[in-house]
Structure formats: structure tokens, C-alpha cells
Amino acid sequence: MFRIIHKRQLSDAVFEMGVEAPAVARKARAGQFLILRVDETGERIPLTFSDWSAQEGWVRFIFMRVGATTHKLTHLEVGDELADLVGPLGRPTEVGSGRVAVVGGGVGAAVAYPVARAMCAAGDDVTVILGARNSELLILEDEFRALPLKELIVCTDDGSAGRKGLVTAPLKELCEAGALDHAMAIGPAIMMKFCAATTREFAVPTTVSLNPIMVDGTGMCGACRVSVGGETKFGCVDGPDFDGHAVDFEELMSRQRVYVDDERSADAEYSKGCSCHL
Amino acid sequence: MPELDAHERARSFDEVAVGYDADMALAEAMRCLQCANPTCIAGCPVNIDIKSFIGRIIDGDTKGGVEVLKARNALPSVCGRVCPQESQCEAACVLAKKGEPIAIGRLERYLGDSDLSCDIDSRCKPDVAAPSGKRVAVVGSGPSGLACAGELSRLGHAVTVFESLHEPGGVLVYGIPEFRLPKQVVASEVDMLREMGVEIVTDTVIGATYTLADLREELGFDAVFIGNGAGLPTFMNIPGENLNGVYSANEFLTRVNLMKAYDFPHHDTPVWRGRKVAVVGGGNVAMDSARTALRLGADEVFLVYRRTEDEMPARREETHHAREEGVQFKMLCSPSQIVGHEGFVTGMTATRMELGEPDVSGRRAPVCVLDSDFVIDCDTVIMAVGTRANPLLSATTPDLGLTARGYIVADEDGATSISGVWAGGDIVTGAATVILAMGAGKRAAAAMDRWLRVPG
Numbered sequence: 001m002f003r004i005i006h007k008r009q010l011s012d013a014v015f016e017m018g019v020e021a022p023a024v025a026r027k028a029r030a031g032q033f034l035i036l037r038v039d040e041t042g043e044r045i046p047l048t049f050s051d052w053s054a055q056e057g058w059v060r061f062i063f064m065r066v067g068a069t070t071h072k073l074t075h076l077e078v079g080d081e082l083a084d085l086v087g088p089l090g091r092p093t094e095v096g097s098g099r100v101a102v103v104g105g106g107v108g109a110a111v112a113y114p115v116a117r118a119m120c121a122a123g124d125d126v127t128v129i130l131g132a133r134n135s136e137l138l139i140l141e142d143e144f145r146a147l148p149l150k151e152l153i154v155c156t157d158d159g160s161a162g163r164k165g166l167v168t169a170p171l172k173e174l175c176e177a178g179a180l181d182h183a184m185a186i187g188p189a190i191m192m193k194f195c196a197a198t199t200r201e202f203a204v205p206t207t208v209s210l211n212p213i214m215v216d217g218t219g220m221c222g223a224c225r226v227s228v229g230g231e232t233k234f235g236c237v238d239g240p241d242f243d244g245h246a247v248d249f250e251e252l253m254s255r256q257r258v259y260v261d262d263e264r265s266a267d268a269e270y271s272k273g274c275s276c277h278l
Numbered sequence: 279m280p281e282l283d284a285h286e287r288a289r290s291f292d293e294v295a296v297g298y299d300a301d302m303a304l305a306e307a308m309r310c311l312q313c314a315n316p317t318c319i320a321g322c323p324v325n326i327d328i329k330s331f332i333g334r335i336i337d338g339d340t341k342g343g344v345e346v347l348k349a350r351n352a353l354p355s356v357c358g359r360v361c362p363q364e365s366q367c368e369a370a371c372v373l374a375k376k377g378e379p380i381a382i383g384r385l386e387r388y389l390g391d392s393d394l395s396c397d398i399d400s401r402c403k404p405d406v407a408a409p410s411g412k413r414v415a416v417v418g419s420g421p422s423g424l425a426c427a428g429e430l431s432r433l434g435h436a437v438t439v440f441e442s443l444h445e446p447g448g449v450l451v452y453g454i455p456e457f458r459l460p461k462q463v464v465a466s467e468v469d470m471l472r473e474m475g476v477e478i479v480t481d482t483v484i485g486a487t488y489t490l491a492d493l494r495e496e497l498g499f500d501a502v503f504i505g506n507g508a509g510l511p512t513f514m515n516i517p518g519e520n521l522n523g524v525y526s527a528n529e530f531l532t533r534v535n536l537m538k539a540y541d542f543p544h545h546d547t548p549v550w551r552g553r554k555v556a557v558v559g560g561g562n563v564a565m566d567s568a569r570t571a572l573r574l575g576a577d578e579v580f581l582v583y584r585r586t587e588d589e590m591p592a593r594r595e596e597t598h599h600a601r602e603e604g605v606q607f608k609m610l611c612s613p614s615q616i617v618g619h620e621g622f623v624t625g626m627t628a629t630r631m632e633l634g635e636p637d638v639s640g641r642r643a644p645v646c647v648l649d650s651d652f653v654i655d656c657d658t659v660i661m662a663v664g665t666r667a668n669p670l671l672s673a674t675t676p677d678l679g680l681t682a683r684g685y686i687v688a689d690e691d692g693a694t695s696i697s698g699v700w701a702g703g704d705i706v707t708g709a710a711t712v713i714l715a716m717g718a719g720k721r722a723a724a725a726m727d728r729w730l731r732v733p734g
């Protein structure tokens with residue numbers, strides 16, 4: 001079983017959780033993910049590592065409460081156990097590209113953090129652009145400040161923290177200044193799409209970390225199909241990182257919506273019997 | 279064998295074939311001629327002593343019959359249900375020539391189930407040899423891995439099975455549906471292996487959580503058996519395949535069987551429940567998908583296959599069941615495009631085919647009829663057009679010899695290019711059958727046992 005040893009609420013609906021999983025922690029690399037099941041009737045959901053310790057044998061992830069499964073997850077406390085946790089899955093993010101901008105939007109910051117850390121460790125020159133709707137939703141700012149970054153640029157839609165505006169504005173400035181060898185965008189599909197569109201003009205190679213719907217996470221089902229450069233790839237084993245200039249984001253966003261009605265009804269059903277007000 | 283009524287069962291996940299009771303089993307067994315030179319045994323890929331177990335049923339010695347079965351086959355309740363007996367033992371039965379062969383599969387199931395119905399202490403448990411002091415890792419808990427693990431453990435070795443999913447059983451739990459093979463049957467068989475001392479570790483991907491080298495170097499296993507199956511789904515590479523409502527059979531069946539999406543929202547995993555479902559393919563996997571779609575409430579289910587029913591690789595019993603339940607067969611049709619609206623499937627374009635000259639497989643090859651495209655109105659498409667080897671493990675095992683198509687190269691005994699590593703089942707043969715996978719696991723276990731006992 002996989003015991004929860006850490007839980008922290010980062011904003012209204014965003015939580016960080018640490019789980020004992022020594023074998024997984026030993027192999028985890030930045031950009032990889034795990035799949036967990038909350039309980040015996042739970043679905044398998046992929047979550048990217050936000051941190052891990054091989055030595056202490058734990059992994060961490062950050063999640064936003066969006067449906068029944070993540071809702072259930074918010075109700076687990078330190079000492080409780082997850083039914084299942086498997087990983088590390090997917091390919092690690094490539095590091096060593098030189099001057100890099102890492103864009104983390106919303107909960108995507110959770111993935112951007114170990115990625116930026118790994119890039120720093122590889123000697124890259126890393127600028128991080130953190131974006132959120134407002135200051136309350138901004139996460140991990142302190143953790144990023146503790147990394148040897150070239151610069152940390154914070155953006156919020158309403159200007160309640162950092163610059164007012166979208167992450168694409170500072171990204172474009174960096175491109176214009178010729179300050180980038182590579183860009184990496186992690187966040188909602190729509191944000192990654194616009195980041196890729198921004199860098200395309202300047203021919204700055206751009207990696208995006210995709211989050212298609214998954215079941216097994218090992219290449220066995222094809223639920224995670226994404227179109228990249230006109231070819232079908234499996235997000236879980238060929239990715240999750242892909243060339244942002246070649247990804248069909250419209251298809252990705254459409255495929256992410258298949259089960260919205262089911263998810264809504266499942267969450268409504270679960271919330272009926274739940275006293276919390278999340 | 280008694281079956282649930284076709285209309286009633288087509289909406290339910292209950293098992294279709296109800297099974298023999300003691301009287302029926304006895305009556306069927308009595309038909310057996312108990313031949314001096316039984317031909318049926320050679321028809322069985324693992325050479326079960328069929329004559330003897332039927333003899334035990336005739337004598338009223340159920341326990342003895344189970345023992346005969348278990349000496350050759352660790353999972354009789356599974357094989358009794360899913361083996362293609364009509365082309366194996368039953369085809370070789372002398373009575374087959376005169377009409378109706380002995381229903382060997384049903385008798386096997388009868389014995390297997392009577393064993394499963396006992397509590398675990400009174401079940402037939404193979405004698406386990408004295409501990410050899412050797413440890414073996416088995417990768418994958420499908421039929422090949424389970425058979426290999428059972429056999430090695432019987433021979434006295436300490437066995438640990440590593441499974442990437444959260445439940446052991448391989449295709450038996452994620453692929454073959456409940457109405458054909460109740461998951462409880464698989465779980466009980468796995469319980470017996472645990473009882474024999476086999477350790478099963480789920481949620482562990484070899485090639486990710488541990489590499490094959492880790493198993494030996496870090497975890498100290500003396501030998502490894504790889505039975506990771508051929509689980510990578512293929513698609514047709516036609517336009518529209520990534521529309522919502524297009525599934526690989528693997529995804530569709532996994533959602534419904536392993537994740538129990540038919541019980542949504544009590545189980546959390548959803549599945550798209552189409553009203554009009556087109557299943558592409560002609561094998562068991564296609565039949566299982568079509569019959570599952572009916573049970574999820576589809577109004578119409580079409581089976582789209584490019585040859586004719588005679589060429590379909592599915593078992594006769596399965597095509598018969600599918601037709602009886604209302605699956606509509608659209609033969610000699612090949613899909614050319616899937617069309618959609620706002621991201622969701624609305625139909626599939628197909629081309630009519632006709633049969634030409636026999637191809638390399640000996641089956642008459644389908645050829646397109648010019649300008650014959652037509653549209654099948656549907657909101658779901660399930661692709662059951664085959665699987666390939668999954669490269670997850672082999673990609674991290676550079677020394678492992680592979681065929682051009684990524685399958686593991688192994689000899690008769692399952693020995694691979696790496697000393698101390700064996701392989702068997704679908705990952706060696708390509709998608710085949712439960713019994714062939716079990717046979718391979720068992721043969722490898724015997725070879726591994728010999729290798730492990732060489733002093734040195």
C-alpha cells in the first residue's frame with residue numbers, strides 16, 4: 001500500500017501530496033508521471049511528479065480538485081493509504097538545451113518545478129515564467145525562488161501578483177531579444193497552444209508536456225492518442241513531452257472533453273454524500 | 279450446455295454459458311468411449327490426460343479428476359471456458375467423425391469449478407517440492423506468467439510475479455469479458471497460486487519501476503521469465519481515427535472489464551456508451567467488443583469485417599453467440615474513413631470487398647470493389663484489428679534479441695538471448711491463445727528448473 005506522508009493545501013482547490021513509494025522514487029525523473037487509484041473502485045489517473053526523494057523513498061504530486069476522483073483525494077489525510085500507485089511512466093524531459101524559458105501555467109507549475117530544477121542542474125540558463133489567474137492561484141513561487149534561475153517572471157491575469165497579463169507576453173519578449181535556445185510550456189492545453197504559437201514565429205524549438213486522458217499509462221490502450229506532425233502518438237509512452245510546433249492542440253482539447261458529462265454527474269453524485277464545501 | 283436466453287443475456291454481464299451440473303456432467307462423460315488409444319490427448323496443446331479425467335467423472339471421483347487436470351493445467355476453470363476446443367481436443371475426439379464429439383471443455387470446466395467452489399483449504403493443491411533456495415522473477419501475470427509461476431513454485435523455487443496493472447490476470451482480467459469468464463474465477467485461481475507461496479506484486483512496470491537488469495543485480499533474482507503479452511493496440515491509420523468515440527478494443531474492454539465502467543458511477547471509470555456501434559475486425563476480440571457494446575445498451579452493433587464469416591478467426595461459438603444476441607454482421611467491408619461532427623464520431627465510410635486469390639495465409643484475399651463506398655451510421659467505432667509487442671521492457675533491455683516486429687526471440691523452451699532469462703506467451707508468438715501461453719510458461723519453467731539446479 002502507498003501511505004500518504006505529506007499533505008498541504010496550496011490554494012482553494014489545489015493540494016500537494018507526498019506518498020511513500022520507494023521503488024518509484026528511485027527511478028523518477030523530471031517530466032515523468034505516476035498513475036494512482038484512490039480506492040478499490042477508483043479510476044486510474046495520471047499525475048506528474050512535482051518532487052521526490054530517492055533517499056527517503058517518497059514522491060509528491062500536486063492536483064486540482066476537478067472531478068470525483070480528485071475530490072476523493074482531497075479527503076485523504078496523512079497516514080491514509082492509496083490503493084495503487086505506479087510509475088515512473090513516460091519519458092523524462094530532455095535537459096541541456098542552453099538558454100531555456102520554462103513556462104508553468106496554473107497547476108502546470110507543479111511540473112515546471114522539477115523540470116526547471118533538472119535544467120539548472122544540467123547547467124542550463126533557465127528563465128521561469130509562472131502564470132496564474134490571480135495571486136491566490138499562484139503556486140510554488142518560493143520553491144522557484146530557491147532555484148538558481150536566471151530570472152523568475154510572475155504573471156497574473158488580474159495583476160494581483162507580478163505582471164498583469166498572459167505568460168505569452170514575457171515569452172515573446174525573450175524570443176524577440178534572441179535570448180532563447182529552447183522553450184518548454186507546461187499547463188492547460190490552450191496555454192501551451194498559445195506559447196507554441198508565440199515561439200513559432202521566432203523558430204525557437206518548443207517542448208510541451210501533454211496531458212491526454214489515460215487508462216493504463218503503459219501503451220496498452222491508446223486512450224492517450226495525440227496527433228503530432230500528422231502522426232498518431234501515444235502520450236503515455238511516446239511522451240508526455242512533444243514538439244509544441246507539431247502538436248494538434250484542437251484535437252487534444254477535444255479529446256480531453258469526451259467524458260465531461262460523466263465526470264460532472266459522478267462528482268455531483270459523490271458530492272451529495274460529502275459534507276465538505278469544496 | 280445450458281445458456282441464458284439470448285435476449286435476456288444480451289443486456290447483462292452475467293456469464294452466458296451456465297455450466298453443467300453433476301448429472302449433466304455424468305451423462306456427457308458416459309458418452310466417452312474411453313478409447314484404448316485416445317486421440318484427444320494429442321489434440322491438447324498441454325497434453326492433459328483427458329481420458330483419465332473423464333474416467334474419474336464416470337467413477338464419481340471428482341477430486342481425482344481435478345488432480346488429473348491440475349497435473350497438466352493450473353487453470354482448468356479458465357481453459358474450460360476460453361480454449362478453442364473445437365479445433366483442439368474435441369476435433370481430435372473419435373466421436374467427432376461420427377457427429378458430436380465429447381464436450382471435453384465443458385467437462386474440464388465442470389471439474390475446475392467444482393474445485394473452485396470448495397474453500398481454499400479443501401481445494402486441490404499441488405504438492406510443493408522442498409525449497410531449492412533459488413528465487414525467480416516473473417514479468418507479467420497473464421496466463422503464461424501464472425502458469426510459469428505455478429510450475430516453478432511447485433518445483434520448490436521462490437517466485438515473485440511483477441504486474442504493471444493493479445490486478446493480476448493479464449488479458450483474462452482486462453480483455454476477456456465477465457460474461458465469458460467471470461473475474462471471480464481468475465481471482466480464485468490466483469488465490470491458489472498465492473496459497474502455494476507465489477508472491478504477486480502489482481503496480482510494478484518492468485522497464486520503468488525496475489529494469490530487467492535490476493531484477494537480477496539489485497533484487498537478486500536468479501532467473502527471470504518474461505510473459506508480458508502483446509498488448510499494444512494497432513489502428514488502421516485511416517482519417518478520423520482520433521475522433522471521440524473511437525476506441526481500440528483494448529481500451530474499450532479495459533474500461534469495461536478491469537475498470538468496471540459498466541457499473542459507473544459506482545466505479546469511477548466512465549466509458550462512452552454508443553447507441554450505434556461499429557466494431558472492426560473478425561477475431562475473438564472483435565466478438566467480445568461487439569457483445570460488450572450490446573450489454574452497455576447499444577441499440578445496434580455492427581461487426582465490420584473485410585472477408586467473409588468463413589475466414590473469421592473468431593471461435594465458432596463466439597460468432598454464434600454474437601449473432602444470436604443481435605450483432606449485425608457486415609461482411610466484405612473495409613473501413614476507409616471515420617467521419618465526425620464537433621469532435622465526435624457520426625459515421626464510418628467503408629468500401630465493399632470481394633474475395634480474390636488465396637494469400638500467404640491461405641485465406642482468399644479481399645480486394646476492393648471500385649466505387650462501392652458507403653456510409654455506416656454510427657456514433658462509436660471499436661478497432662479490433664490486432665495488437666503488437668509493447669516495447670516498454672525491450673527498450674530498456676539492450677541485449678534482448680528481438681524479431682523485426684519487436685517480439686522476443688526464444689527457443690522451444692523459451693530461452694532468450696540472455697542467459698538466465700526466458701520468455702513465452704504472446705510476446706514470443708504474437709497474439710495467440712490462453713492455452714498456448716500457459717504451455718509456453720510451463721515448458722519454460724521446466725527448463726528454468728533444470729538450469730537453476732545445475733551446480734555452480
Ligand SMILES: Cc1cc2nc3c(=O)[nH]c(=O)nc-3n(C[C@H](O)[C@H](O)[C@H](O)COP(=O)(O)OP(=O)(O)OC[C@H]3O[C@@H](n4cnc5c(N)ncnc54)[C@H](O)[C@@H]3O)c2cc1C
Pocket residue numbers: 360361362417418419420421422423440441442443446447448449450453454455482483484485505506507508509531562563566668670671702703704705709710711712713715
Ligand atoms: C479480448 C480478448 C479475448 C480473447 N479471447 C480468447 C479466448 O477466448 N481463448 C483463448 O485461448 N485466447 C483468447 N485471447 C488470447 C489470450 O488471452 C492471449 O493469447 C493470452 O492471454 C496471452 O497470455 P500472455 O501471458 O502471453 O499475456 P497477457 O495475457 O497479455 O498478459 C501479460 C501481462 O503482463 C503485463 N505486463 C506487460 N508489460 C509489463 C511490464 N513491462 N512489466 C510488468 N508487467 C507487464 C500485462 O499488464 C499483462 O497483465 C483473447 C485475447 C483478447 C485480447
Ligand code: FES
Pocket residue numbers: 213214215216217218219220221222223224234235236237
Ligand atoms: S494510457 Fe493507455 S496507452 Fe497510453
